[in-house]
Amino acid sequence: MVYEVTIHGVLLWASMGFLMPLGILIIRFSGREQSTTRLKLSFYFHLIVQMLSVSVATMGAIMSIKTFENSFNNNHQRIGLALYGAIWVQAIIGFCRPLRGSKKRSIWYFLHWVIGTIICIVGILNIYTGLEAYKKRTKRSVTLWKVLFTAEICSMAFFYLFQDKWDYMQKQGPCLRDNGGQVSPSDDPESSINDKDLWREPCSKVNALKNLFN
Template identity: 25%
Template sequence: MAASSSVRLLLLCLLGFCVALSHQRSSDSCGTARVAVASHVPFDSTSFRCVAAWKQEDFVLRYKNTGPSEWSFILSAPDKGSYVAVGFSGKGAMVGSSAVVGWASNGKGTVKQYYLGGKSPDECPANKGLLKLIKNKSVVVSHSGRLYLAFQLSTDYPQPHLIYAVGPDGNLPSGNSLHLSMHRNMVSRSFNYTSGMASNSGGSGDSAFPPERKHGLLGMMGWGVLMPIGMMTARYFRQLDPCWFYSHMAIQVAGFAIGIAAIVLGFRLNEDGLKNLYVHKALGIAILVMATLQVMAILARPDKTSKVRRFWNWYHHNIGRAAILVAIGNIFLGLSIAQEVSAYIVSYGVFVAVWVIAVAAFEMKRCYADDD
Protein backbone atom coordinates (compact mmCIF):
# COMPACT_ATOMS: atom_id res chain seq x y z
CA MET A 1 0.00 0.00 0.00
CA ALA A 2 2.81 2.37 0.91
CA ALA A 3 4.69 1.42 -2.27
CA SER A 4 1.62 2.17 -4.37
CA SER A 5 1.26 5.60 -2.76
CA SER A 6 4.92 6.32 -3.40
CA VAL A 7 4.56 5.40 -7.07
CA ARG A 8 1.53 7.67 -7.42
CA LEU A 9 3.37 10.52 -5.71
CA LEU A 10 6.33 10.02 -8.04
CA LEU A 11 4.05 10.06 -11.11
CA LEU A 12 2.38 13.27 -9.92
CA CYS A 13 5.74 14.91 -9.38
CA LEU A 14 6.89 13.86 -12.83
CA LEU A 15 3.65 15.17 -14.35
CA GLY A 16 4.04 18.50 -12.56
CA PHE A 17 7.65 18.73 -13.70
CA CYS A 18 6.63 18.07 -17.32
CA VAL A 19 3.91 20.71 -17.18
CA ALA A 20 6.30 23.24 -15.68
CA LEU A 21 8.93 22.35 -18.26
CA SER A 22 6.40 22.68 -21.08
CA HIS A 23 5.37 26.10 -19.79
CA GLN A 24 9.01 27.16 -19.49
CA ARG A 25 9.80 26.02 -23.03
CA SER A 26 6.95 28.11 -24.46
CA SER A 27 7.79 31.27 -22.55
CA ASP A 28 9.99 34.24 -23.34
CA SER A 29 10.96 37.21 -21.25
CA CYS A 30 13.03 40.36 -21.34
CA GLY A 31 15.28 38.81 -18.69
CA THR A 32 16.90 36.70 -21.41
CA ALA A 33 20.13 38.37 -22.48
CA ARG A 34 20.00 36.97 -26.03
CA VAL A 35 16.99 36.18 -28.17
CA ALA A 36 16.57 32.41 -28.51
CA VAL A 37 16.63 32.42 -32.34
CA ALA A 38 19.39 35.01 -32.77
CA SER A 39 21.27 32.76 -35.22
CA HIS A 40 18.21 32.66 -37.51
CA VAL A 41 17.54 36.41 -37.51
CA PRO A 42 18.96 38.08 -40.65
CA PHE A 43 20.40 41.04 -38.71
CA ASP A 44 22.36 41.66 -35.52
CA SER A 45 19.90 41.38 -32.61
CA THR A 46 22.21 42.27 -29.73
CA SER A 47 21.47 45.14 -27.33
CA PHE A 48 17.81 45.36 -28.38
CA ARG A 49 15.32 47.10 -26.11
CA CYS A 50 12.73 44.65 -24.79
CA VAL A 51 9.19 45.19 -23.52
CA ALA A 52 6.33 42.94 -22.46
CA ALA A 53 4.11 44.25 -25.23
CA TRP A 54 0.87 42.39 -24.53
CA LYS A 55 0.75 40.36 -21.33
CA GLN A 56 -2.66 38.86 -22.04
CA GLU A 57 -1.32 37.03 -25.12
CA ASP A 58 2.31 36.83 -23.89
CA PHE A 59 3.67 39.06 -26.67
CA VAL A 60 7.26 40.24 -26.19
CA LEU A 61 8.67 42.99 -28.41
CA ARG A 62 12.34 43.72 -29.00
CA TYR A 63 13.37 46.72 -31.07
CA LYS A 64 16.28 48.99 -31.89
CA ASN A 65 17.21 51.92 -34.13
CA THR A 66 19.95 49.95 -35.93
CA GLY A 67 21.01 52.58 -38.45
CA PRO A 68 20.12 55.83 -40.22
CA SER A 69 16.43 55.52 -41.17
CA GLU A 70 16.48 51.87 -40.09
CA TRP A 71 14.50 50.25 -37.26
CA SER A 72 14.63 46.56 -36.40
CA PHE A 73 11.93 44.57 -34.58
CA ILE A 74 11.55 41.05 -33.17
CA LEU A 75 8.09 40.05 -31.94
CA SER A 76 7.81 36.87 -29.87
CA ALA A 77 4.47 35.13 -29.19
CA PRO A 78 3.14 31.64 -28.40
CA ASP A 79 2.84 29.43 -31.46
CA LYS A 80 -0.75 28.18 -31.51
CA GLY A 81 -1.02 27.48 -35.21
CA SER A 82 -2.20 31.04 -35.86
CA TYR A 83 -0.75 34.18 -37.33
CA VAL A 84 0.68 36.99 -35.21
CA ALA A 85 0.75 40.59 -36.36
CA VAL A 86 2.06 43.99 -35.41
CA GLY A 87 0.57 47.03 -37.12
CA PHE A 88 1.84 50.60 -37.23
CA SER A 89 -0.67 53.44 -37.06
CA GLY A 90 -0.51 57.18 -36.75
CA LYS A 91 -3.69 57.38 -34.69
CA GLY A 92 -4.27 53.99 -33.11
CA ALA A 93 -7.02 52.77 -35.43
CA MET A 94 -6.70 49.42 -37.15
CA VAL A 95 -8.41 50.57 -40.36
CA GLY A 96 -5.99 52.59 -42.46
CA SER A 97 -2.87 51.09 -40.88
CA SER A 98 -0.31 48.66 -42.26
CA ALA A 99 0.78 45.48 -40.51
CA VAL A 100 3.56 42.93 -40.64
CA VAL A 101 2.04 39.45 -40.28
CA GLY A 102 3.88 36.18 -39.73
CA TRP A 103 3.04 32.51 -39.31
CA ALA A 104 4.71 29.11 -39.56
CA SER A 105 3.41 25.97 -41.25
CA ASN A 106 5.17 22.63 -41.77
CA GLY A 107 8.41 24.11 -40.52
CA LYS A 108 8.30 27.01 -42.99
CA GLY A 109 7.84 30.61 -41.88
CA THR A 110 6.01 33.25 -43.89
CA VAL A 111 6.14 37.05 -43.49
CA LYS A 112 3.77 39.35 -45.37
CA GLN A 113 2.76 42.98 -45.18
CA TYR A 114 -0.98 43.73 -45.22
CA TYR A 115 -2.82 46.98 -45.75
CA LEU A 116 -5.76 47.06 -43.33
CA GLY A 117 -8.20 49.00 -45.47
CA GLY A 118 -11.30 47.69 -43.73
CA LYS A 119 -12.67 45.00 -41.45
CA SER A 120 -13.36 42.27 -44.01
CA PRO A 121 -10.70 39.94 -45.51
CA ASP A 122 -11.22 41.41 -48.99
CA GLU A 123 -10.25 44.85 -47.67
CA CYS A 124 -6.94 43.61 -46.23
CA PRO A 125 -4.80 42.64 -49.24
CA ALA A 126 -1.47 40.88 -48.83
CA ASN A 127 1.75 42.45 -50.13
CA LYS A 128 0.22 45.90 -49.82
CA GLY A 129 0.82 48.62 -47.28
CA LEU A 130 2.59 51.83 -46.39
CA LEU A 131 5.51 50.27 -44.52
CA LYS A 132 8.92 50.13 -46.21
CA LEU A 133 10.11 46.65 -45.33
CA ILE A 134 13.82 46.18 -46.00
CA LYS A 135 14.27 43.38 -48.53
CA ASN A 136 15.57 40.01 -47.30
CA LYS A 137 15.48 41.19 -43.68
CA SER A 138 12.23 39.51 -42.58
CA VAL A 139 11.81 36.05 -41.12
CA VAL A 140 9.52 33.93 -38.95
CA VAL A 141 11.02 31.19 -36.80
CA SER A 142 9.09 28.65 -34.71
CA HIS A 143 11.16 27.60 -31.70
CA SER A 144 10.20 25.85 -28.46
CA GLY A 145 6.51 26.58 -28.83
CA ARG A 146 6.93 30.24 -29.77
CA LEU A 147 6.91 32.27 -32.97
CA TYR A 148 9.60 34.87 -33.54
CA LEU A 149 8.68 37.48 -36.16
CA ALA A 150 11.73 39.55 -37.13
CA PHE A 151 11.80 42.40 -39.66
CA GLN A 152 13.40 45.75 -40.45
CA LEU A 153 11.71 49.00 -41.53
CA SER A 154 13.19 51.86 -43.51
CA THR A 155 11.87 54.92 -41.66
CA ASP A 156 13.22 57.88 -39.71
CA TYR A 157 10.82 57.13 -36.86
CA PRO A 158 8.06 54.48 -36.71
CA GLN A 159 4.47 55.55 -36.24
CA PRO A 160 3.47 56.15 -32.59
CA HIS A 161 0.78 53.49 -32.21
CA LEU A 162 1.36 49.74 -32.34
CA ILE A 163 -1.50 47.34 -32.99
CA TYR A 164 -1.01 43.72 -31.94
CA ALA A 165 -3.25 40.93 -33.21
CA VAL A 166 -3.41 37.15 -33.08
CA GLY A 167 -5.43 34.97 -35.43
CA PRO A 168 -7.76 32.11 -34.53
CA ASP A 169 -5.98 28.96 -33.38
CA GLY A 170 -5.23 26.50 -36.16
CA ASN A 171 -6.34 28.90 -38.91
CA LEU A 172 -3.61 30.21 -41.20
CA PRO A 173 -3.79 32.32 -44.38
CA SER A 174 -3.90 30.08 -47.43
CA GLY A 175 -4.47 30.10 -51.17
CA ASN A 176 -3.12 32.60 -53.67
CA SER A 177 -4.82 35.57 -51.97
CA LEU A 178 -3.52 34.73 -48.45
CA HIS A 179 -6.60 36.36 -46.93
CA LEU A 180 -6.42 36.96 -43.19
CA SER A 181 -9.24 35.50 -41.13
CA MET A 182 -10.73 37.77 -38.47
CA HIS A 183 -8.30 38.13 -35.55
CA ARG A 184 -9.11 36.25 -32.36
CA ASN A 185 -7.86 39.12 -30.25
CA MET A 186 -6.23 42.51 -30.77
CA VAL A 187 -5.06 45.56 -28.86
CA SER A 188 -3.84 49.04 -29.75
CA ARG A 189 -1.05 50.67 -27.79
CA SER A 190 0.37 54.18 -27.83
CA PHE A 191 4.13 53.56 -27.80
CA ASN A 192 7.11 55.73 -26.88
CA TYR A 193 10.18 54.30 -28.63
CA THR A 194 12.56 56.34 -26.48
CA SER A 195 11.30 55.22 -23.10
CA GLY A 196 9.72 51.93 -24.14
CA MET A 197 6.52 52.94 -22.31
CA ALA A 198 3.18 51.87 -23.76
CA SER A 199 -0.41 52.68 -22.91
CA ASN A 200 -3.80 51.66 -24.26
CA SER A 201 -4.87 53.93 -27.10
CA GLY A 202 -7.84 55.95 -25.85
CA GLY A 203 -7.20 54.85 -22.25
CA SER A 204 -6.45 56.97 -19.21
CA GLY A 205 -3.83 59.67 -18.97
CA ASP A 206 -2.48 61.60 -21.96
CA SER A 207 -3.54 58.84 -24.37
CA ALA A 208 -7.18 59.71 -23.65
CA PHE A 209 -6.64 62.87 -25.68
CA PRO A 210 -4.31 62.12 -28.57
CA PRO A 211 -3.85 64.96 -31.11
CA GLU A 212 -6.59 63.55 -33.35
CA ARG A 213 -9.15 63.67 -30.56
CA LYS A 214 -8.05 67.16 -29.51
CA HIS A 215 -8.52 68.30 -33.11
CA GLY A 216 -11.99 66.80 -33.20
CA LEU A 217 -13.10 68.22 -29.87
CA LEU A 218 -11.80 71.71 -30.71
CA GLY A 219 -13.50 71.68 -34.10
CA MET A 220 -16.72 70.37 -32.59
CA MET A 221 -16.75 73.05 -29.89
CA GLY A 222 -15.69 75.97 -32.11
CA TRP A 223 -17.47 75.39 -35.41
CA GLY A 224 -20.16 72.95 -34.30
CA VAL A 225 -21.38 74.28 -30.93
CA LEU A 226 -20.45 77.91 -30.30
CA MET A 227 -21.20 79.20 -33.80
CA PRO A 228 -24.73 77.69 -33.95
CA ILE A 229 -25.45 79.12 -30.47
CA GLY A 230 -24.06 82.50 -31.54
CA MET A 231 -26.37 82.49 -34.55
CA MET A 232 -29.38 81.92 -32.30
CA THR A 233 -28.50 84.87 -30.05
CA ALA A 234 -28.43 87.21 -33.06
CA ARG A 235 -31.62 85.96 -34.69
CA TYR A 236 -33.95 85.28 -31.76
CA PHE A 237 -32.92 87.64 -28.94
CA ARG A 238 -32.82 91.04 -30.60
CA GLN A 239 -35.32 92.36 -28.08
CA LEU A 240 -32.46 92.30 -25.56
CA ASP A 241 -30.66 95.19 -27.24
CA PRO A 242 -27.69 95.74 -27.02
CA CYS A 243 -26.91 92.56 -25.04
CA TRP A 244 -27.72 90.33 -28.00
CA PHE A 245 -25.10 92.06 -30.15
CA TYR A 246 -22.25 91.79 -27.65
CA SER A 247 -23.21 88.21 -26.80
CA HIS A 248 -23.30 87.32 -30.48
CA MET A 249 -19.89 88.90 -31.06
CA ALA A 250 -18.26 87.26 -28.03
CA ILE A 251 -19.59 83.78 -28.85
CA GLN A 252 -18.66 83.96 -32.54
CA VAL A 253 -15.16 85.31 -31.86
CA ALA A 254 -14.56 82.52 -29.33
CA GLY A 255 -15.87 79.92 -31.78
CA PHE A 256 -13.68 81.35 -34.56
CA ALA A 257 -10.54 81.24 -32.37
CA ILE A 258 -11.19 77.66 -31.21
CA GLY A 259 -11.97 76.62 -34.80
CA ILE A 260 -8.67 78.09 -36.01
CA ALA A 261 -6.84 76.09 -33.33
CA ALA A 262 -8.60 72.93 -34.51
CA ILE A 263 -7.56 73.54 -38.13
CA VAL A 264 -3.93 74.24 -37.22
CA LEU A 265 -3.81 71.04 -35.19
CA GLY A 266 -5.56 69.12 -37.98
CA PHE A 267 -2.90 69.99 -40.57
CA ARG A 268 -0.23 68.58 -38.27
CA LEU A 269 -1.86 65.16 -37.96
CA ASN A 270 -0.68 61.99 -39.67
CA GLU A 271 -3.05 61.15 -42.54
CA ASP A 272 -2.40 57.42 -42.23
CA GLY A 273 -4.17 56.54 -45.49
CA LEU A 274 -7.67 57.22 -44.18
CA LYS A 275 -10.62 57.35 -46.55
CA ASN A 276 -12.44 60.64 -47.25
CA LEU A 277 -9.73 62.59 -45.47
CA TYR A 278 -9.25 65.03 -48.35
CA VAL A 279 -12.99 65.71 -48.42
CA HIS A 280 -12.84 66.45 -44.69
CA LYS A 281 -9.89 68.80 -45.22
CA ALA A 282 -11.54 70.58 -48.16
CA LEU A 283 -14.71 71.17 -46.15
CA GLY A 284 -12.62 72.43 -43.23
CA ILE A 285 -10.91 74.95 -45.49
CA ALA A 286 -14.29 76.04 -46.88
CA ILE A 287 -15.56 76.60 -43.33
CA LEU A 288 -12.46 78.65 -42.52
CA VAL A 289 -12.96 80.81 -45.63
CA MET A 290 -16.63 81.45 -44.83
CA ALA A 291 -15.85 82.23 -41.18
CA THR A 292 -13.11 84.65 -42.25
CA LEU A 293 -15.55 86.37 -44.60
CA GLN A 294 -17.89 86.78 -41.66
CA VAL A 295 -15.17 88.48 -39.63
CA MET A 296 -14.37 90.78 -42.56
CA ALA A 297 -18.06 91.54 -42.94
CA ILE A 298 -18.22 92.79 -39.34
CA LEU A 299 -15.32 95.15 -40.03
CA ALA A 300 -17.06 96.47 -43.16
CA ARG A 301 -20.57 96.65 -41.72
CA PRO A 302 -22.47 99.64 -43.18
CA ASP A 303 -24.69 101.93 -41.15
CA LYS A 304 -28.30 100.88 -40.60
CA THR A 305 -29.48 103.82 -42.72
CA SER A 306 -27.24 102.86 -45.64
CA LYS A 307 -28.90 101.63 -48.88
CA VAL A 308 -26.51 98.70 -49.08
CA ARG A 309 -27.32 97.47 -45.59
CA ARG A 310 -29.94 95.01 -46.85
CA PHE A 311 -27.39 93.44 -49.24
CA TRP A 312 -24.91 93.19 -46.40
CA ASN A 313 -27.55 91.52 -44.23
CA TRP A 314 -28.29 88.96 -46.96
CA TYR A 315 -24.59 88.21 -47.37
CA HIS A 316 -23.83 88.00 -43.65
CA HIS A 317 -26.84 85.85 -42.76
CA ASN A 318 -26.55 83.34 -45.60
CA ILE A 319 -22.80 82.88 -45.44
CA GLY A 320 -23.14 82.27 -41.70
CA ARG A 321 -25.89 79.70 -42.18
CA ALA A 322 -23.91 77.91 -44.87
CA ALA A 323 -20.82 77.79 -42.64
CA ILE A 324 -22.81 76.26 -39.77
CA LEU A 325 -24.46 73.61 -41.94
CA VAL A 326 -21.18 72.61 -43.59
CA ALA A 327 -19.48 72.53 -40.18
CA ILE A 328 -22.10 70.17 -38.72
CA GLY A 329 -21.78 67.82 -41.69
CA ASN A 330 -17.99 67.93 -41.58
CA ILE A 331 -17.92 67.14 -37.86
CA PHE A 332 -19.94 63.97 -38.40
CA LEU A 333 -17.68 63.08 -41.34
CA GLY A 334 -14.61 63.57 -39.16
CA LEU A 335 -16.05 61.40 -36.39
CA SER A 336 -16.73 58.69 -38.96
CA ILE A 337 -13.22 58.90 -40.44
CA ALA A 338 -11.63 58.72 -36.99
CA GLN A 339 -13.87 55.78 -35.99
CA GLU A 340 -14.47 57.68 -32.79
CA VAL A 341 -16.20 56.05 -29.87
CA SER A 342 -20.00 56.16 -30.09
CA ALA A 343 -20.28 58.40 -27.00
CA TYR A 344 -18.90 61.37 -28.95
CA ILE A 345 -21.12 60.73 -31.96
CA VAL A 346 -24.25 60.30 -29.86
CA SER A 347 -23.47 63.33 -27.69
CA TYR A 348 -22.98 65.64 -30.65
CA GLY A 349 -26.00 64.14 -32.40
CA VAL A 350 -28.14 64.97 -29.35
CA PHE A 351 -26.83 68.55 -29.38
CA VAL A 352 -27.65 68.97 -33.08
CA ALA A 353 -31.12 67.50 -32.59
CA VAL A 354 -31.85 69.87 -29.68
CA TRP A 355 -30.48 72.81 -31.68
CA VAL A 356 -32.66 71.98 -34.70
CA ILE A 357 -35.77 71.65 -32.52
CA ALA A 358 -34.99 74.96 -30.79
CA VAL A 359 -34.46 76.74 -34.14
CA ALA A 360 -37.73 75.30 -35.47
CA ALA A 361 -39.60 76.44 -32.34
CA PHE A 362 -38.16 79.98 -32.51
CA GLU A 363 -38.95 80.22 -36.24
CA MET A 364 -42.55 79.22 -35.59
CA LYS A 365 -42.75 81.85 -32.85
CA ARG A 366 -41.41 84.48 -35.28
CA CYS A 367 -44.00 83.50 -37.88
CA TYR A 368 -46.88 83.81 -35.43
CA ALA A 369 -45.50 87.13 -34.16
CA ASP A 370 -45.35 88.44 -37.74
CA ASP A 371 -48.95 87.36 -38.37
CA ASP A 372 -50.08 89.26 -35.32
Protein backbone atom coordinates in the same frame (compact mmCIF):
# COMPACT_ATOMS: atom_id res chain seq x y z
CA MET B 1 -1.32 60.57 -33.03
CA VAL B 2 -4.64 59.45 -31.55
CA TYR B 3 -4.31 62.12 -28.87
CA GLU B 4 -3.70 64.87 -31.45
CA VAL B 5 -6.62 63.68 -33.57
CA THR B 6 -8.87 63.72 -30.50
CA ILE B 7 -7.82 67.26 -29.54
CA HIS B 8 -8.36 68.42 -33.12
CA GLY B 9 -11.86 66.92 -33.09
CA VAL B 10 -12.75 68.51 -29.76
CA LEU B 11 -11.59 71.94 -30.94
CA LEU B 12 -13.60 71.79 -34.15
CA TRP B 13 -16.65 70.47 -32.31
CA ALA B 14 -16.40 73.33 -29.81
CA SER B 15 -16.13 75.83 -32.67
CA MET B 16 -18.56 74.67 -35.36
CA GLY B 17 -20.59 72.17 -33.40
CA PHE B 18 -21.36 74.28 -30.34
CA LEU B 19 -20.20 77.91 -30.26
CA MET B 20 -21.31 78.84 -33.78
CA PRO B 21 -24.86 77.40 -33.44
CA LEU B 22 -25.03 78.96 -29.97
CA GLY B 23 -24.19 82.38 -31.41
CA ILE B 24 -26.98 81.99 -33.96
CA LEU B 25 -29.44 81.02 -31.23
CA ILE B 26 -28.48 84.06 -29.16
CA ILE B 27 -29.18 86.51 -31.99
CA ARG B 28 -32.36 84.60 -32.84
CA PHE B 29 -33.73 84.85 -29.31
CA SER B 30 -32.89 88.55 -29.15
CA GLY B 31 -35.81 89.21 -31.50
CA ARG B 32 -38.16 88.84 -28.53
CA GLU B 33 -36.36 91.46 -26.46
CA GLN B 34 -38.20 94.75 -25.98
CA SER B 35 -35.43 96.44 -24.01
CA THR B 36 -32.77 98.26 -26.03
CA THR B 37 -30.16 97.46 -23.39
CA ARG B 38 -30.87 93.74 -23.50
CA LEU B 39 -30.87 93.82 -27.28
CA LYS B 40 -27.41 95.39 -27.30
CA LEU B 41 -26.19 92.86 -24.75
CA SER B 42 -27.48 90.03 -26.93
CA PHE B 43 -25.68 91.48 -29.94
CA TYR B 44 -22.35 91.77 -28.09
CA PHE B 45 -22.80 88.29 -26.64
CA HIS B 46 -23.39 87.01 -30.19
CA LEU B 47 -20.24 88.84 -31.32
CA ILE B 48 -18.10 87.43 -28.50
CA VAL B 49 -19.32 83.86 -29.01
CA GLN B 50 -18.67 84.00 -32.76
CA MET B 51 -15.19 85.47 -32.21
CA LEU B 52 -14.45 82.61 -29.82
CA SER B 53 -15.71 80.19 -32.46
CA VAL B 54 -13.35 81.63 -35.09
CA SER B 55 -10.42 81.60 -32.64
CA VAL B 56 -10.97 77.96 -31.64
CA ALA B 57 -11.35 76.92 -35.30
CA THR B 58 -8.09 78.70 -36.10
CA MET B 59 -6.36 76.77 -33.32
CA GLY B 60 -7.68 73.54 -34.82
CA ALA B 61 -6.46 74.57 -38.27
CA ILE B 62 -2.97 75.42 -37.03
CA MET B 63 -2.81 72.11 -35.19
CA SER B 64 -3.89 70.28 -38.34
CA ILE B 65 -1.20 71.97 -40.45
CA LYS B 66 1.57 71.29 -37.96
CA THR B 67 0.64 67.75 -36.92
CA PHE B 68 -1.22 65.93 -39.66
CA GLU B 69 -0.38 64.89 -43.19
CA ASN B 70 -2.67 67.16 -45.20
CA SER B 71 -2.82 65.53 -48.61
CA PHE B 72 -6.45 66.71 -49.07
CA ASN B 73 -7.37 63.40 -50.69
CA ASN B 74 -10.62 63.03 -48.70
CA ASN B 75 -13.80 65.05 -48.29
CA HIS B 76 -13.18 65.88 -44.63
CA GLN B 77 -9.92 67.71 -45.32
CA ARG B 78 -11.27 69.48 -48.41
CA ILE B 79 -14.41 70.68 -46.66
CA GLY B 80 -12.37 71.68 -43.63
CA LEU B 81 -10.03 73.80 -45.74
CA ALA B 82 -12.99 75.56 -47.38
CA LEU B 83 -14.56 76.18 -43.97
CA TYR B 84 -11.38 77.70 -42.53
CA GLY B 85 -11.38 80.25 -45.33
CA ALA B 86 -15.14 80.86 -45.16
CA ILE B 87 -15.23 81.62 -41.43
CA TRP B 88 -12.61 84.35 -41.85
CA VAL B 89 -14.50 85.81 -44.80
CA GLN B 90 -17.62 85.83 -42.63
CA ALA B 91 -15.73 87.51 -39.79
CA ILE B 92 -14.45 90.24 -42.11
CA ILE B 93 -17.96 90.76 -43.50
CA GLY B 94 -19.32 91.06 -39.97
CA PHE B 95 -16.84 93.79 -39.03
CA CYS B 96 -17.40 95.67 -42.31
CA ARG B 97 -21.04 96.38 -41.50
CA PRO B 98 -22.34 99.37 -43.52
CA LEU B 99 -24.15 102.23 -41.83
CA ARG B 100 -27.90 102.01 -41.40
CA GLY B 101 -29.86 103.47 -44.26
CA SER B 102 -27.14 102.93 -46.84
CA LYS B 103 -27.81 101.05 -50.07
CA LYS B 104 -25.18 98.43 -49.23
CA ARG B 105 -26.91 97.49 -45.98
CA SER B 106 -29.39 95.01 -47.49
CA ILE B 107 -26.66 93.36 -49.60
CA TRP B 108 -24.43 93.07 -46.53
CA TYR B 109 -27.23 91.53 -44.48
CA PHE B 110 -28.03 88.98 -47.19
CA LEU B 111 -24.38 87.91 -47.51
CA HIS B 112 -23.89 87.77 -43.73
CA TRP B 113 -26.98 85.60 -43.29
CA VAL B 114 -26.38 83.27 -46.25
CA ILE B 115 -22.67 82.68 -45.59
CA GLY B 116 -23.23 82.21 -41.85
CA THR B 117 -26.02 79.69 -42.42
CA ILE B 118 -23.98 77.72 -44.96
CA ILE B 119 -20.91 77.65 -42.70
CA CYS B 120 -22.95 76.40 -39.76
CA ILE B 121 -24.68 73.61 -41.73
CA VAL B 122 -21.55 72.46 -43.59
CA GLY B 123 -19.50 72.66 -40.38
CA ILE B 124 -21.96 70.35 -38.62
CA LEU B 125 -21.87 67.89 -41.53
CA ASN B 126 -18.06 67.95 -41.53
CA ILE B 127 -18.02 66.94 -37.89
CA TYR B 128 -19.75 63.71 -38.91
CA THR B 129 -17.18 63.11 -41.64
CA GLY B 130 -14.48 63.78 -39.05
CA LEU B 131 -15.95 61.14 -36.76
CA GLU B 132 -15.89 58.66 -39.64
CA ALA B 133 -12.25 59.56 -40.34
CA TYR B 134 -11.44 59.05 -36.64
CA LYS B 135 -13.15 55.65 -36.72
CA LYS B 136 -11.23 54.64 -39.83
CA ARG B 137 -7.88 55.70 -38.39
CA THR B 138 -8.24 54.41 -34.82
CA LYS B 139 -10.64 51.46 -35.39
CA ARG B 140 -12.71 52.73 -32.47
CA SER B 141 -16.47 53.03 -32.30
CA VAL B 142 -17.92 56.53 -32.64
CA THR B 143 -21.59 55.61 -32.28
CA LEU B 144 -21.92 57.19 -28.83
CA TRP B 145 -20.37 60.47 -30.01
CA LYS B 146 -22.68 60.54 -33.03
CA VAL B 147 -25.72 60.02 -30.85
CA LEU B 148 -24.68 62.73 -28.37
CA PHE B 149 -23.83 65.20 -31.12
CA THR B 150 -27.09 64.50 -32.96
CA ALA B 151 -29.06 65.04 -29.75
CA GLU B 152 -27.29 68.38 -29.20
CA ILE B 153 -27.95 69.62 -32.74
CA CYS B 154 -31.59 68.49 -32.64
CA SER B 155 -32.09 70.36 -29.36
CA MET B 156 -30.62 73.55 -30.79
CA ALA B 157 -32.69 73.19 -33.97
CA PHE B 158 -35.83 72.72 -31.86
CA PHE B 159 -35.22 75.90 -29.88
CA TYR B 160 -34.35 77.77 -33.06
CA LEU B 161 -37.64 76.83 -34.71
CA PHE B 162 -39.82 76.92 -31.59
CA GLN B 163 -38.87 80.24 -30.01
CA ASP B 164 -40.72 82.43 -32.49
CA LYS B 165 -43.90 80.38 -31.96
CA TRP B 166 -43.96 80.70 -28.15
CA ASP B 167 -45.61 84.11 -28.01
CA TYR B 168 -48.12 83.07 -30.65
CA MET B 169 -49.02 79.92 -28.68
CA GLN B 170 -49.54 81.94 -25.51
CA LYS B 171 -52.04 84.17 -27.30
CA GLN B 172 -54.16 81.13 -28.19
CA GLY B 173 -55.06 80.54 -24.53
CA PRO B 174 -57.84 82.04 -22.40
CA CYS B 175 -58.21 85.82 -22.46
CA LEU B 176 -58.78 88.10 -19.46
CA ARG B 177 -61.73 90.50 -19.18
CA ASP B 178 -61.48 93.87 -17.49
CA ASN B 179 -63.14 92.55 -14.33
CA GLY B 180 -60.40 90.01 -13.85
CA GLY B 181 -62.52 87.03 -14.86
CA GLN B 182 -61.12 84.44 -17.16
CA VAL B 183 -63.09 83.27 -20.16
CA SER B 184 -62.41 80.99 -23.04
CA PRO B 185 -62.38 82.50 -26.53
CA SER B 186 -65.30 80.21 -27.39
CA ASP B 187 -67.46 82.00 -24.76
CA ASP B 188 -66.92 85.36 -26.40
CA PRO B 189 -69.69 86.11 -28.95
CA GLU B 190 -67.25 88.14 -31.02
CA SER B 191 -64.54 85.49 -30.98
CA SER B 192 -65.87 83.64 -34.02
CA ILE B 193 -65.69 86.78 -36.11
CA ASN B 194 -62.29 87.75 -34.80
CA ASP B 195 -60.95 84.25 -35.30
CA LYS B 196 -62.13 84.21 -38.90
CA ASP B 197 -60.37 87.50 -39.47
CA LEU B 198 -57.22 86.51 -37.65
CA TRP B 199 -56.59 83.14 -39.21
CA ARG B 200 -56.40 84.73 -42.61
CA GLU B 201 -53.62 87.06 -41.44
CA PRO B 202 -50.15 85.78 -42.36
CA CYS B 203 -48.01 85.02 -39.33
CA SER B 204 -44.71 86.79 -39.93
CA LYS B 205 -41.60 85.34 -38.36
CA VAL B 206 -39.23 87.45 -36.32
CA ASN B 207 -35.88 87.80 -38.00
CA ALA B 208 -33.77 89.00 -35.09
CA LEU B 209 -30.65 89.63 -37.12
CA LYS B 210 -32.46 91.77 -39.67
CA ASN B 211 -34.35 93.71 -36.99
CA LEU B 212 -31.14 94.36 -35.08
CA PHE B 213 -29.10 95.61 -38.03
CA ASN B 214 -31.88 97.46 -39.83
